[in-house]
Amino acid sequence: MASRAHATHITAETWFTIEALTHDGRGLAYHHKTPYFIDNALPQERVQIKILQEQAQGIEARACAWEQTSPQRVLPSCAHYAACGGCQLQHLAIEAQRLHKKAHLAQQLRPLSKKVTQKVVASQLSLKRKPPKKMGPLQSQLPEIQVLTSPAWGYRRRARLGVKWTRTGELLIGFREAKSAHLTGIHACPVLDPRLNALLPSLYTLIPELECKRTLGHLELIAGDAHLGLLVRHLKPLSHRDLQAWRAWGKQHQVALWWQDAQAVTQDPDNSFSLSYQVLDGIALQFQPADFIQVNASINQELVQAVLAALNPQAKMRVLDLFSGLGNFALPLAAQGAQVTAVEGLESLVARGQANAQTYDLAIKWHCADLYQTDAVQTLLNKTQWDAVVLDPPRTGARLVCQNLHPRQVAQVVYISCHPATFARDAQALLTQGYQLQSLAMADMFPQTAHAEVFAHFVPA
Template identity: 35%
Template sequence: MANLFKPSKTNTVVRPKDANKTLQITGIDHLARGISNDEKGIYFVQGALPDETVEANVQQHKGNVHHAQVTHIIQPSEARRQPFCAHYAECGGCETQHCDSEDLLRFKQQAIGQLILHTGIQANEPVVIKKAKLGARRNIKPKARTIASLQKELPWQPPLNSVDRHYRHKTRLAIDARNPHDIHLGFRTRGSSDVFNLTQCPILVPELQALIAPLHTLVNSISQPLRIGHITLVKSNNKTLVSIRLVKALSKEDQLAITDFAQQQNVAVEIQTQTGHHNVGEEDSLLTYSPIDSIELQFQPDDFVQVNAKVNQQMVAQAIDWLALDKDDKVLDLFCGIGNFSVPIAQHCAQVIGIEGVSKMVQRATKNAQNNGLPHCQFRHSDLTDPAWIRTLANEKVTKVLLDPSREGAKEAIKLLPSLNPSHILYVSCNPSTFARDAAILLEQNFRIDKIGLMDMFPQTAHTELMALFVPSNTKSS
């Protein structure tokens, strides 16, 4: 989740005379907000596009930084489109449907490029540089340089994308049953925790969208709907699953209603409680997906998996290509999850070592490697924010590294990677801000960005993922 600006109590009062502004939008930022400047400062305008003139409501400000919401489009951009979803105005999900998909990717690339090139290392924060021998290190106080001073331009590659509709294979529905005569089942409204009643969701795959109306019927038929916390929907290779999270056990009548729903809709149903889970009419709820055609991975409904199967397959294939794997490579996969990258990569090299901080993910990844006949793909449980993990690799002679951290990034791990002397470091990021910070650390340690590309895992949203390949500065471009 993005770290949004939080106003303080002392200097964010918006004066009535400043509340409405006519603004010229000159670009967007990495969160897909329009940018405008005037004598009072900079404005981040939700819902605005480059080259537009808009009327906006300034909702909060701190110093010369203002946050606003479009109220009227005076002069629209050529990239502006009519949103295709009936819930666009209220839903907090696909907030950029007002922009053409290709134009949006172009705008995002420009914004993220500027973010990366102008992110510097904090002058008062020492970077830990490892010498060739593990365990020996020295602290260097970095110069106050930006990435732009270390690498003049970014070697952008074509983005990975998919269709902007019917791509999402997994989602979670919230429920508000406080009023039994007006039960809401759907998503959170934009800028609020309120739940609106979902009638359609064009980004869901058809199998999941078809369950929306029957689920409304189900929750309205249950005598104790307040006992339902949320409902997760998953379409996998082997089944369509509805996972119902309960805060308290349901009556026998309500359990029968869920059994009838499963039979009528021909779906698997899992009931989750605080003490565990059980399946309605099935032995287990293991699901499967394929990161590449020759590999199948198992996962549980609450495991992290990518929701856009097409982009995930492109992403894994691109990772294998950019790493330029050969039969002698020993690859380290940090934040490896259930093996989304590790297991496919293991088909192309001598060994893969996956490290993950969640123990149940390590167990699942180990099983996935075994199921696919890849015993040289091994997994370890370790806290990657603790430098101790690097010592376990002292004798491994790792040649290449892949990391796919959460939105918090991988600052502590990044500081240690050069000590392994890898020829390739492939960074998969779901947060351009933390990527820019971590990239600055690598560039200060004599690496450069050899390739970088966007991955549109969530079309028509402000969210953007990217992949970047770092190689030693003295290495020729590939």
């Protein structure tokens, strides 16, 4: 653990010079060779700090005074930013946020670019050519990282809000504070879809009037393209009076309702419409509140177009879509003429995907399989000679799949990742198998946060 003695050297007059920004958006400084990870601090700034916690890797702190500020510093747009744990980068200009995320992705891929360099040297040696004396920057061996962007505000089409009553009887509806179980009550959130944002004041009016107001767990707000939804997590059965109050609220605000208890999620029988979002002109996916969807509609559209542009689907092109979800990529590929097999681990999503495909008379083959089991993966890959595989796994990545892919069997791989570190690990496996990166992009799925996603297209080396 970092020495507590180092922390005791800090006084009210100690100034820290911020040297860099960490992957999670904190300023990095050193004092007596000890790293300090400082919230709300940017490179080039000189700050004084309040120590929050000492950890094995360094000391966590928060900036509380500035002698010098970065030219990239901006005034946060959210009144709750200092306390709420939802955003980490509102104090950094949006273009600088994107450059930081792009640089972090490049850093994650440095071992990958080194492997590319080693393959170049190996191929030269096999041809009895002399390797170059200087290999140049490691990143020069990888394609330029493109950046997919969306509006910086009002992009988030779903959010889970906690509900809590304080000891003094104050109602809090909002997000968890950073690294804390405490809730920050919010009355507006600038990253939320404006239609969802507009519902918050009415919830503060409705909930205090409920009989079961203290047994609500959380609220999940969801925005489809045309309609809104709300999932109510209740810890005890709702009374008839409360159900009628919620239904009256839903009718007034044109919001479809779902209920969640410890066993299941159920749709309110009074709902008169469903939720859906468009993935391609003329094609929309219906979904339920508990289903996974990309929260940023604009970035999702860009990712769909990037997949189509990379693969250029043609009639009879055989595409295996793994971790397919509702059919976010499967339906657009099939609509372009590809013969798509979609595989997902959840039966509920497979059923929803099948229904979506049937709506547009798309002949997609759907399977439910555990893509973290060797037998299941090998059976799927050996089923036929695939022209392309599309991967869109959760944060844990798709290591097993990547280790079993080979250019002789699958000509192209498109990988959409929500975790740059696991993507870098899996990309190493694909390079080892004989692929190379054709194109690469950082998708800014969550502006104002440190989170970044990745789009990558692999082809045979």
